[in-house]
Amino acid sequence: MPKIKQSFEPSPPLRAEKRVRREGEDGHGGATTTSQQTLFNFRFGPSRPSKPNGLESSFAQKGSGKNGGDSPAGGERLSPDPPPTFPPCRSTAITFLPVSRQDFVKRYAVQGLPGAEVYYKKDFVRPKQAKLWLKELESLQEWYRPKLKVYGREIQQSRQIAAFSTEDGLQLKYSGHPVIMHHPFPPLLQEISEILSSDDCLGSEVRFNHVMLNRYQDGSIYIGKHSDNLENKVIVTLSLGAPRSWIMERKRPQSSQKSVATNDEAPKVKKRWTLENGSLLVMQGDTQRNYTHEIPKELKVKEPRISITFRQLVFE
Numbered sequence: 001m002p003k004i005k006q007s008f009e010p011s012p013p014l015r016a017e018k019r020v021r022r023e024g025e026d027g028h029g030g031a032t033t034t035s036q037q038t039l040f041n042f043r044f045g046p047s048r049p050s051k052p053n054g055l056e057s058s059f060a061q062k063g064s065g066k067n068g069g070d071s072p073a074g075g076e077r078l079s080p081d082p083p084p085t086f087p088p089c090r091s092t093a094i095t096f097l098p099v100s101r102q103d104f105v106k107r108y109a110v111q112g113l114p115g116a117e118v119y120y121k122k123d124f125v126r127p128k129q130a131k132l133w134l135k136e137l138e139s140l141q142e143w144y145r146p147k148l149k150v151y152g153r154e155i156q157q158s159r160q161i162a163a164f165s166t167e168d169g170l171q172l173k174y175s176g177h178p179v180i181m182h183h184p185f186p187p188l189l190q191e192i193s194e195i196l197s198s199d200d201c202l203g204s205e206v207r208f209n210h211v212m213l214n215r216y217q218d219g220s221i222y223i224g225k226h227s228d229n230l231e232n233k234v235i236v237t238l239s240l241g242a243p244r245s246w247i248m249e250r251k252r253p254q255s256s257q258k259s260v261a262t263n264d265e266a267p268k269v270k271k272r273w274t275l276e277n278g279s280l281l282v283m284q285g286d287t288q289r290n291y292t293h294e295i296p297k298e299l300k301v302k303e304p305r306i307s308i309t310f311r312q313l314v315f316e
């Protein structure tokens with residue numbers, strides 16, 4: 001694959017490109033252009049720093065041609081490059097690391113949220129591509145509305161969800177109920193996950209073992225103020241469809257954490273912005289510990305939205 005220097009616009013991932021062609025022909029939006037530039041917008045910055053902790057990237061190895069394909073000096077090349085190999089430990093013991101690309105974190109850090117580590121890129125995927133992905137995800141068979149127990153009564157959640165993991169046996173509770181977890185990721189989610197975990201994007205050290213989808217039929221469907229479990233070390237949300245408001249609010253400090261000098265509580269911190277169609281949001285670090293988030297009701301919104309939340313679920 002030819003490498004374009006000074007640019008972080010990756011070559012089109014082959015499968016993603018084929019997929020768009022096929023869907024254009026199917027009439028879902030009719031976009032038949034296959035140029036990467038019209039679909040994705042991963043340009044994060046001018047330079048790619050070296051990988052943190054000296055980790056070797058399995059993605060970087062793919063195109064390096066170093067896996068046995070190099071011939072000895074002056075020697076004849078006897079066999080074609082073998083298929084790429086991966087470090088043997090990767091399939092069983094995956095290392096999870098947060099997003100650390102300096103070009104990304106500097107450029108997309110959300111200001112004004114002390115004690116949180118949040119990044120937002122408004123135009124991660126072209127709006128047309130985001131709509132195509134929304135359509136494809138809507139046809140998944142795994143959507144369901146969990147039943148929740150509220151004051152002893154069973155009610156059905158209005159928001160549809162679908163959950164997937166990379167490994168069998170990953171269990172999760174959702175409002176006290178076991179989540180119906182499927183594995184592996186469906187092809188589209190696997191493709192997007194690989195795009196995110198690439199050196200052209202968030203970095204090959206940023207990997208995911210769980211994805212939770214949320215479907216908001218319209219603005220009457222919402223998600224109340226909450227924090228996700230601390231096991232969610234990194235959550236990367238791709239928003240598809242209707243733009244929706246997003247509110248983050250600092251949790252009230254415990255009384256013991258009040259300023260001793262003034263006995264004042266820490267000032268309220270609340271921030272609201274819109275998660276656009278095709279946008280990318282990253283939450284990591286102490287964000288869940290210190291902040292709640294929510295998507296409020298907005299009755300003026302008439303279109304559906306799907307959020308894909310790629311997660312690093314790590315139980316310590």
Ligand SMILES: O=C(O)CCC(=O)C(=O)O
Binds near residue numbers: 214237293295309
């Ligand atoms: O839909 C979203 O963007 C947020 C979903 C969310 O907060 C969650 O699934 O925990």
Ligand SMILES: [Fe+2]
Binds near residue numbers: 226227228293
């Ligand atoms: Fe959440």
